[in-house]
Amino acid sequence: MSSFTYGQRIERPLEEGWKFQKGDFPEAMEVSYNDRKWESVTIPHDWAIKGPFDKSIDLQTVAIVQDGEEKATEKSGRTGALPYIGTGWYRLSFEAEEINKEQQQVLLHFDGAMSEAKVYLNGEYIGEHPYGYGYFYFDITKHLRPGQENILAVRLHNEPKSSRWYPGAGIYRKVKLITKSKNAIEHWGTTVTTPYVSEEKAKVVVKAQTVGTVDSLSVALYTQEGILVAESGNVLSFEGEFETIIAVDQPNLWSPEHPNLYRLVTAVYRNGEKTDEVVERVGIRSLSYTAERGFELNGQRRKFKGVCLHHDLGPIGIAVNRAALKRQLLIMKEMGADAIRTAHNMPSIEQLELCDELGLMVIAESFDEWKKPKVENGYNRFFDEWAKIDVEHLVRATKNHSSIVMWSAGNEVPDQWGSEGVKRARWLQDLFHKEDPTRPVTVGMDQVKAVMESGFGAILDIPGLNYRTHLYEEAYERFPQGFVLGSETASTVSSRGIYKFPVKEYKTKKYSDMHSSSYDLEACSWSNIPEDDFILQDDQPWVLGEFVWTGFDYLGEPSPYNEEWPSRSSYFGICDLAGIPKDRYYLYRSRWNTEKETLHILPHWNWEGREGEVTPVFVYTNYKKAELFLNGKSLGTREKDPSTRLDRYRLRWMDVQYEPGVLKVIAYDDNDKPVAEKEVRTAGKPHRLLLEADKTVLKSDGKDLSYVTVTVVDKEGNPCPTANIPLTFSVKGAGSFKAVCNGDPTSLEMFHLPKMKTFNGKLVVTLQSKEGESGDVFLTVKGKGMKAELLIIND
Ligand code: GAL
Numbered sequence: 001m002s003s004f005t006y007g008q009r010i011e012r013p014l015e016e017g018w019k020f021q022k023g024d025f026p027e028a029m030e031v032s033y034n035d036r037k038w039e040s041v042t043i044p045h046d047w048a049i050k051g052p053f054d055k056s057i058d059l060q061t062v063a064i065v066q067d068g069e070e071k072a073t074e075k076s077g078r079t080g081a082l083p084y085i086g087t088g089w090y091r092l093s094f095e096a097e098e099i100n101k102e103q104q105q106v107l108l109h110f111d112g113a114m115s116e117a118k119v120y121l122n123g124e125y126i127g128e129h130p131y132g133y134g135y136f137y138f139d140i141t142k143h144l145r146p147g148q149e150n151i152l153a154v155r156l157h158n159e160p161k162s163s164r165w166y167p168g169a170g171i172y173r174k175v176k177l178i179t180k181s182k183n184a185i186e187h188w189g190t191t192v193t194t195p196y197v198s199e200e201k202a203k204v205v206v207k208a209q210t211v212g213t214v215d216s217l218s219v220a221l222y223t224q225e226g227i228l229v230a231e232s233g234n235v236l237s238f239e240g241e242f243e244t245i246i247a248v249d250q251p252n253l254w255s256p257e258h259p260n261l262y263r264l265v266t267a268v269y270r271n272g273e274k275t276d277e278v279v280e281r282v283g284i285r286s287l288s289y290t291a292e293r294g295f296e297l298n299g300q301r302r303k304f305k306g307v308c309l310h311h312d313l314g315p316i317g318i319a320v321n322r323a324a325l326k327r328q329l330l331i332m333k334e335m336g337a338d339a340i341r342t343a344h345n346m347p348s349i350e351q352l353e354l355c356d357e358l359g360l361m362v363i364a365e366s367f368d369e370w371k372k373p374k375v376e377n378g379y380n381r382f383f384d385e386w387a388k389i390d391v392e393h394l395v396r397a398t399k400n401h402s403s404i405v406m407w408s409a410g411n412e413v414p415d416q417w418g419s420e421g422v423k424r425a426r427w428l429q430d431l432f433h434k435e436d437p438t439r440p441v442t443v444g445m446d447q448v449k450a451v452m453e454s455g456f457g458a459i460l461d462i463p464g465l466n467y468r469t470h471l472y473e474e475a476y477e478r479f480p481q482g483f484v485l486g487s488e489t490a491s492t493v494s495s496r497g498i499y500k501f502p503v504k505e506y507k508t509k510k511y512s513d514m515h516s517s518s519y520d521l522e523a524c525s526w527s528n529i530p531e532d533d534f535i536l537q538d539d540q541p542w543v544l545g546e547f548v549w550t551g552f553d554y555l556g557e558p559s560p561y562n563e564e565w566p567s568r569s570s571y572f573g574i575c576d577l578a579g580i581p582k583d584r585y586y587l588y589r590s591r592w593n594t595e596k597e598t599l600h601i602l603p604h605w606n607w608e609g610r611e612g613e614v615t616p617v618f619v620y621t622n623y624k625k626a627e628l629f630l631n632g633k634s635l636g637t638r639e640k641d642p643s644t645r646l647d648r649y650r651l652r653w654m655d656v657q658y659e660p661g662v663l664k665v666i667a668y669d670d671n672d673k674p675v676a677e678k679e680v681r682t683a684g685k686p687h688r689l690l691l692e693a694d695k696t697v698l699k700s701d702g703k704d705l706s707y708v709t710v711t712v713v714d715k716e717g718n719p720c721p722t723a724n725i726p727l728t729f730s731v732k733g734a735g736s737f738k739a740v741c742n743g744d745p746t747s748l749e750m751f752h753l754p755k756m757k758t759f760n761g762k763l764v765v766t767l768q769s770k771e772g773e774s775g776d777v778f779l780t781v782k783g784k785g786m787k788a789e790l791l792i793i794n795d
Contacts, residue, residue, distance in 0.1 A: 009180040009276055010097065014152070015043050017092060020170070022047060024087040029120035029153045035091045047170040048084035049317030053748045055565045057081050058160050066374060066412055066446060067559065068525055077568035080166030080555035084114075090154040090171055097179055098147040105182050106144050109137040111173035111349050113156055114318065120153040130382045132158075132167060133311070133345035134390045135397045137178075137187055159377035164368065165310055165570075166555030168318030173348055183212030183268070184276035188396035190266050193438050197286035197298060202251040204284065206232070206266060207243045214268045214275060217242035222263040223252075224281075229262060242268070253298045254283025254402045256338040259359030261402070281356060283402030289440055289462060291482020295544045297361070297405070303537060304361065304545025305592045306339035307332055307574065308488060310554035311348070314577040315741035315751035316766065317555075320348045323705040324766075327694060329354050331575060332551050335585055336592025341487065341547040344368035344411040344444075346394045355403035362401070363442065363487070363547065365408035366394055370424050372414035388431060395435035407432045407441045408487070412466055416447040422456045429460065444487035446526070452478045462544070467491065469532045476542050486536070486546035491527030493560060493571035494518040496582045496743050497721055497760030499603040503616045503654070505529065508560045514567045514746045516560070518583045518602065519618065524559050530587055534649055548588070553577040558745055569745045576743030578764040579707065586620040587650065598622050599678045601665055604721035604760075606682050607658045615658040619651040623667035623676065628653050631661040637668075684714035686723045689781050691791040693767075698735060698793060702771030705738060706793055710781055712761045723761040727783045729754040731767060735777030735793065738768040758783075767793065 019038035027033050058079045063069040099106065108126070110117065115132030118125070121143045129136035144150060158169050178187070189209035196203035206219045219232035232244035252260035260283060267277040288296040295302060309332075313324040325348070332340065339361040342351065347364055355362050370387065373380040391409075398404060409428040415421030429441045440461030448471040451457035463479045464487025465472060476484050493516040500517035508525045509516070516522045523529055533546050553573030561567035569577050574585050586600035600620040607615055617635075619626055625639040638651040646652065660682035667676040690711040698704045712723040731737040731754075739751040742759035749756045756763055767777055777793040 009178065009184070009278070012177045012179070014092060014094065014175045014177060017094070018043055018045070018171075019091045020045065020047065020088065022086060022088045024155075025089050028089045028091060029123060029125070029155070031123045031151045033091070033153075038091070041090075043090075043171045043175055044173055044319035044321070045170045046168045046172050046317035046319040047088050048082045048168060049315075049319070050752045051082050051750050053081045053566065053568055053750075054083070055081060057083055058085060060161055062161075064562065065414070073563050075562045076565045077558045078165075078556055078562060079163055081566070081568045082166060082555065084158050084167055084169040085160045087155065087157045088170060090156070092152045094150055094152065096144050096146050096148060096150050099179060101141055101146070103182055104179060105139055105141045105184075107137050107178040107180075107187055108140045108152070109135075109176050109178055109187070110171070111135055111175070111320070112346070113154065113171045113173070114158065114167055114169050115162070116157040118155040120155075122151055131379065131386060131390050134386075135346065135393045161375045162377040163556070164375055165557045166312055166318075168312060170319070172318040173320050181212070181275040183214050183270045184210065185266065185268055185278050186211050190278050190280065190400065192264060192280075192282045192400045194284045194286060195438075197251065197253065197284055199253070200250065202248045202284045204230070204246045204248055204282075205243065206246065206264065207241060208266055208268060210240045210242065210268055214240070214242075214270055216269045217244060218267050218269070219244050219246060220265045221246060221248065222265070224261055224263060226263070248284065251284045254285040254356075255297055256359040256361060259283070259357060261356060280400055281353075282400055283356060285402055287405055287439065289483070289544070291542075294483055294541065302338075302545075303543070304339045304485070304547065305337050306341060306361070306363070306545060306547035307337050307551035308341045308343040308547050308549045309551050310343060311345060312555050314552065314555070314579060315739035320350050321703060321705065322350045322354070323703065325351050326354050326358070327579065327705070327707060328552060329358050329360055331579060331581070333358060333360065334593070334596075335574070335589045336594070336596075337551070337588075339363070339405070339545070339547065340551070341365060341408065343488070343550070346390075347398070349397070352398055352401040352403060356401050360403060361405045362403045363406045363408050364394065364398060364404050365411060366391060367410045367413070370410055370413045370415045370421070370428075372417075372421070374414060387428065391428060391431045392435055395432060399436050404439065406462060407436070407439055408464070409441050409443050411444040411488075412446040413443070416445055416451050416454075416456055419454065422454050422459065425456050426459050442485060442487055448475055464488075467527050469528055469536055472536055472540070472543065476540070483542045483544050485544040486533055488549050489533040489546040490523070490530050491549040491572050492520055492523050492529050492584060494520060494522065494582050494584060495571060495745060496576040496580055497604065497762075501613070501615070510560055510564070514561045514564050516571045519616070520584045520587060530584065531645055531649055534591065535645065548574065551575065552579060553743070553745065561745075566748050567746050568748075571745055577745065578741035578743040578762075580709065580743055580762055580764060583618075583620065590620050590622040591649065594622070597676055599626075599665060599667055599676050601663060601678055601680045605660070605663050605680045606721050608660075610658045612657050612659070614654075615656055617653045617656045617663060619665050621651065621667055624670070625672075626651050626665050626667040628656070629664040629666070630656065631659065681718045683718040683720045684716070686712045686720045686725060686786065687715045688713060688786055689727070689783055689789045690717070691779065691781060691789050693791060693793055696793050698767075698769040698777065700734060700769050700772055700774045702769060704769040706735075706767045706777070708765045708767060708779060708791060710758065710763050710765060712758055712783070720761045724757050724759060725783045725786075726755065726757045727763070727781055729765055730780045732778040734770050734773040734775040735767045736770060738766040740765045
């Protein structure tokens, strides 16, 4: 192992060579413990995602109070029915750098570990951190054996009833060693703010908190290409804290449309010698939230077109993967979303880096529970001792990400009830303000009446309302802020490719097949269809925007089928668990993405047995007017009607009688000129498989992913929308099979095994590159009665 030079900062990810064993082995903290028989894993890792699904895991007899339930009933899939409960141990043997302990220090840093982490090094207890989503680190200098083998052991433990969704299990985020001088910038010690921003000039303030003895600071700002833009002038210093202001002429501002970033290099010195340096990417942008002008980014008024995202990555579970996160964010951006809310937890650093880079604003959330429980073993157990630390860590670790535009101190916390809760809200908001005076704080509130009475809602910087569209007006009038945010909206439920008749609006409707209809008219008792939010967003200038629940289906919380087995993942997603857009995707895109034409017809047109029966047709489009034809015969023209709730945003033909053939829509512009058309055809028998990769070039880093959508098509190439065909997969060459998912929330087929049935004609296979191996990746997909298909991806 190389030795460490004074003044150098080395960050070393600990990814390879870990051993893992489920179960509790207190002796595994000892150096001499024999872990040879343990499983070899790489970090990030999720020990539960390989299942199998099992109804008895986390079976709960409870009333979900925040869903308005009063009676306890048996719930089977709340946390995804995957084996996350229990204890697990990780061990890693690593050779440490040669350091001089007098001059250098080594930090052991975790971006998160699920959960209740206890950390040991060389047989000694180092420390612990209970919150699975919290960032934490320890100074391990004292315990480290420089230049020698060291044994790191981590015990994790997950209680049953500790989450309202699939929390996953394991060291699922980055772990790294940071070796640096003892006279250095503190961990998370730089703070970059942009208190003045205009097109002509920006003022960038850089503060550095230091440790040890440091006597000066220098700061340089570069473009991403490495051209020097500005350097620090005068430096102020007060007891270990340094501050400098740099002026940037004609700054390239950061926004979702133009995610311009700079490279900031902050260095500190002692007696003229550089002792530490931190390099980070920063953006220049201004935020403003006022009663008069709502939310403004860089002086431009806008409303959030946001989605809430849970932390799981569908079939690959919670193990953080940059390629998987990037795919999710790109799908959301393509829909026109400009913001995400990390519900209901602290985001991964990779997700924030991607949001900086791709241009998505972020509400970084902290907790789903404060002191009062939602689930028996939730964060309520840790709140008193850890909430302050977790908030401080959240802000310190992430504050220099330009994408973050707001903090959220909590989601629907039961502490909304009672005066103690009001105090807690104030205390938490103050903590955020102390750590970061530049961003406002919200809480997603569902007890709207209660928070109006108690003053809880009035003290928040941004009152966030979850659902309850009927109370927006009253909340706006009673709260003093002069605006309201739709911190959580819609929660419309649907299963991709499933349509139910008769077509009606329903609340908490259940069907015997455990699916919800993709006519997008079904919600839960507390939630609503997209239109109810659109109307508020469009008609009320004081609504700051919305964050739809959710961008993607996630593991766990299978409302309205919490009681029905084998329902095990959510129905709320705009996209399914595989990431395939449901119909609703096009409704949002028709509103949000003004650059892209949207003309989408639903349902599919394979209704054998429904001949002559009423089968309504909806069109989601950004055109105002369109005409529908069935087998060449016009079924009339529809125009969006702002005075009718259901016709304001979708075009509907309610009395279409099904006959097989071609359903065609022609869109017209304002002068009744045909401008676009789309067709859906009745498909014939499944004939072959169509393989489409989202990415055809993979980085040979052993982490990059390509998502291949497999569609069953007929002889003419029409998608077969009802085909549920068992497929098998084999991968050769410079890649491997990672996972498969069909988006069916009731499927018990495992994601990591190379076989699965298509769900309504589709599924998605995830391929992973092999480290250091370049060349082609060959995916072969076989289906019964169909010829095998081969797809080749190049490295
Ligand atoms: C909200 C809650 C979310 C999710 C959602 C489902 O009340 O904040 O976590 O449970 O309902 O509609």
